[in-house]
Amino acid sequence: MGKTLFDKVWDAHTVRELDGGRSVLYIDRQYIHEVTSPVAFSGLRSRGMKVFRPEQVTATPDHNVPTVDQHLPLEEGESKRQLDALAANCAEFGIRMFGLGSENHGVVHIIGPELGYTLPGMTIVCGDSHTSTHGALGAVAFGIGTSEVEMALATQCILQPKPKKMRITVDGELGRGVTAKDVVLYIISRISASGGTGHFIEFAGSAIRSLSMEGRMTVCNMSIECGARGGMIAPDETTFAYVKGRDNAPKGEAWDKALACWKTLYTDEDAVFDTEYRFDAADIEPMITYGTNPGMGTGITGRIPAGSDPKALEYMGFAEGEPMLGKPVDYVFVGSCTNGRIEDFRLFAQAVKGRKKAEGVTAWLVPGSRRVEKQAYEEGLADILKEAGFELRQPGCSACLAMNADKIPPGKYSVSTSNRNFEGRQGPGARTMLAGPLVAAAAAVTGRVTDPRELFGL
Amino acid sequence: MAIPKFNRLVSTAVPLNIENIDTDQIIPARFLKAVERKGFGDNVFRDWRYDKAGNPVPGFPMNDPRYGGEILVAGKNFGCGSSREHAAWAIFDGGFRVVVSSFFADIFRNNALNNGLLPVQVPEDFLRKVFAAVEGDPQAKFEVDLERKTFTIAATGESVGFDIDAYKQECLLNGYDDVDYLASIRPEIEAFERRR
Numbered sequence: 001m002g003k004t005l006f007d008k009v010w011d012a013h014t015v016r017e018l019d020g021g022r023s024v025l026y027i028d029r030q031y032i033h034e035v036t037s038p039v040a041f042s043g044l045r046s047r048g049m050k051v052f053r054p055e056q057v058t059a060t061p062d063h064n065v066p067t068v069d070q071h072l073p074l075e076e077g078e079s080k081r082q083l084d085a086l087a088a089n090c091a092e093f094g095i096r097m098f099g100l101g102s103e104n105h106g107v108v109h110i111i112g113p114e115l116g117y118t119l120p121g122m123t124i125v126c127g128d129s130h131t132s133t134h135g136a137l138g139a140v141a142f143g144i145g146t147s148e149v150e151m152a153l154a155t156q157c158i159l160q161p162k163p164k165k166m167r168i169t170v171d172g173e174l175g176r177g178v179t180a181k182d183v184v185l186y187i188i189s190r191i192s193a194s195g196g197t198g199h200f201i202e203f204a205g206s207a208i209r210s211l212s213m214e215g216r217m218t219v220c221n222m223s224i225e226c227g228a229r230g231g232m233i234a235p236d237e238t239t240f241a242y243v244k245g246r247d248n249a250p251k252g253e254a255w256d257k258a259l260a261c262w263k264t265l266y267t268d269e270d271a272v273f274d275t276e277y278r279f280d281a282a283d284i285e286p287m288i289t290y291g292t293n294p295g296m297g298t299g300i301t302g303r304i305p306a307g308s309d310p311k312a313l314e315y316m317g318f319a320e321g322e323p324m325l326g327k328p329v330d331y332v333f334v335g336s337c338t339n340g341r342i343e344d345f346r347l348f349a350q351a352v353k354g355r356k357k358a359e360g361v362t363a364w365l366v367p368g369s370r371r372v373e374k375q376a377y378e379e380g381l382a383d384i385l386k387e388a389g390f391e392l393r394q395p396g397c398s399a400c401l402a403m404n405a406d407k408i409p410p411g412k413y414s415v416s417t418s419n420r421n422f423e424g425r426q427g428p429g430a431r432t433m434l435a436g437p438l439v440a441a442a443a444a445v446t447g448r449v450t451d452p453r454e455l456f457g458l
Numbered sequence: 459m460a461i462p463k464f465n466r467l468v469s470t471a472v473p474l475n476i477e478n479i480d481t482d483q484i485i486p487a488r489f490l491k492a493v494e495r496k497g498f499g500d501n502v503f504r505d506w507r508y509d510k511a512g513n514p515v516p517g518f519p520m521n522d523p524r525y526g527g528e529i530l531v532a533g534k535n536f537g538c539g540s541s542r543e544h545a546a547w548a549i550f551d552g553g554f555r556v557v558v559s560s561f562f563a564d565i566f567r568n569n570a571l572n573n574g575l576l577p578v579q580v581p582e583d584f585l586r587k588v589f590a591a592v593e594g595d596p597q598a599k600f601e602v603d604l605e606r607k608t609f610t611i612a613a614t615g616e617s618v619g620f621d622i623d624a625y626k627q628e629c630l631l632n633g634y635d636d637v638d639y640l641a642s643i644r645p646e647i648e649a650f651e652r653r654r
Contacts, residue, residue: 038492
């Protein structure tokens with residue numbers, strides 16, 4: 001029987017299998033950030049252990065950083081202590097860190113692929129559930145807890161049960177105004193927030209293939225939002241073109257060798273999946289969520305379904321049967337590891353060009369990295385945005401999880417390009433509607449949930 | 459280093475009859491700023507347990523004096539969302555040793571096992587019986603036997619088996635920790651690196 005893409009990568013990294021199904025899995029690349037690593041370093045210290053392969057670990061602070069005035073010293077307090085701890089731990093254990101002010105700084109899942117640290121066929125972990133993002137390049141990448149961060153630091157291995165395999169195929173042509181975010185929100189709305197639990201997903205089909213690398217990263221990023229361990233896409237010419245020439249990508253002869261190997265990374269025709277779903281791209285319209293988990297989403301012209309969880313609707317201040325179009329919007333957040341890449345800012349800027357931000361809307365546009373920020377200035381996006389009444393902030397996780405000062409106030413409605421609409425996720429009492437950058441742009445210039453296809457004549 | 463051992467527990471339970479409880483509810487992100495593993499228990503289910511002024515929300519089961527014990531019973535898809543191990547720490551520090559649900563999110567399950575917190579997955583219809591038992595009689599006792607891999611409603615004697623892989627069962631029974639295990643096979647890991 002043939003192997004799936006996932007099997008090929010997983011099996012090539014299995015050091016040993018234990019009774020009961022756990023594998024000792026070798027990890028090629030580990031990313032760390034300030035929130036889920038300090039206790040792991042304390043563990044190493046108390047065991048008197050070193051980091052086994054520090055050159056395979058990359059660090060950046062992102063969850064807790066301010067998104068304005070990053071050149072100023074941080075205020076004393078818990079956030080600063082966490083950032084200082086990351087810097088001190090990296091210095092002590094010999095790990096490369098891109099700190100605030102570094103030209104390579106940014107959200108960990110943005111900078112990994114950007115710097116060429118993430119490559120096809122790798123195993124990648126990080127103490128963050130959105131590590132699944134890196135699967136877009138054909139890597140087996142998934143989030144882990146702090147105990148596992150410590151394991152990977154100590155031995156470059158973790159113990160994992162092998163997940164079941166799922167394939168989600170989206171065939172056909174995406175409609176006008178439909179972005180990668182809409183594709184993944186649609187999938188999650190169809191299979192639910194727990195539909196992928198226990199599985200590792202391969203996204204396939206012509207609609208997935210048609211996506212740029214940025215779009216593929218958006219799709220794989222949200223794998224965890226249907227409960228899956230991760231999601232991945234077989235590497236192809238789009239992938240190779242993206243990787244080639246990046247700072248840490250193989251060069252010369254090493255590139256040729258790597259490329260030959262990457263070209264074997266696809267699911268064999270006779271391979272079998274535990275679960276399969278097929279969707280038609282033509283059924284997908286711009287999406288928005290109405291509830292308190294990412295599975296509670298609808299096409300933007302849809303209504304809140306009958307039988308929706310009453311606790312969620314009460315929290316959101318919505319009722320069954322109401323249309324989503326026209327709902328008031330107080331805040332718009334564009335950014336995060338889901339939609340903080342250059343393509344997202346291009347889409348947003350092109351959409352709002354020549355219009356004005358709606359009065360009463362607070363918009364936070366947060367690039368995913370310094371490089372994205374720089375590119376947005378170089379391409380003139382920052383000027384277009386400024387003209388329309390928007391400004392770019394500085395990179396970080398920001399209002400996606402509201403660990404820093406970027407919090408949506410209680411009761412306020414936010415249209416957010418991030419990944420979670422859980423109660424309180426964007427601040428205590430905040431009401432989040434997840435959407436893609438075009439729906440966010442339409443909301444930002446109208447102050448209401450608006451169909452971007454109509455508004456922008458797409 | 460060792461994790462807390464677990465063998466057998468007989469305890470009352472706290473019912474949290476809600477599905478899809480995500481880790482942002484278990485421990486909101488604003489409490490993740492510590493650099494040490496301590497004090498998370500005070501903030502477990504913070505925004506459900508306390509109102510904005512910091513007063514306990516009446517009716518939330520953890521604030522209900524009738525309920526107590528070391529077993530948390532929760533609706534399906536428990537622990538979805540973020541990978542933060544702080545969620546497992548907070549529940550453990552909040553006094554629980556076992557979480558019973560009909561479905562656990564994968565990362566939470568691993569995090570719990572790595573901290574001596576036992577996730578007990580039972581069929582949905584059995585979970586309904588557990589909720590009925592504890593909500594009908596807050597003094598109802600339940601027995602968790604890790605060696606036999608059984609969960610029992612003491613009053614009725616109804617029992618159900620639960621899954622845990624042999625390696626993790628051994629770890630919990632003996633307090634073994636994965637880092638020690640992996641460090642013990644380091645020569646094999648180095649050999650794997652040379653082979654690639």
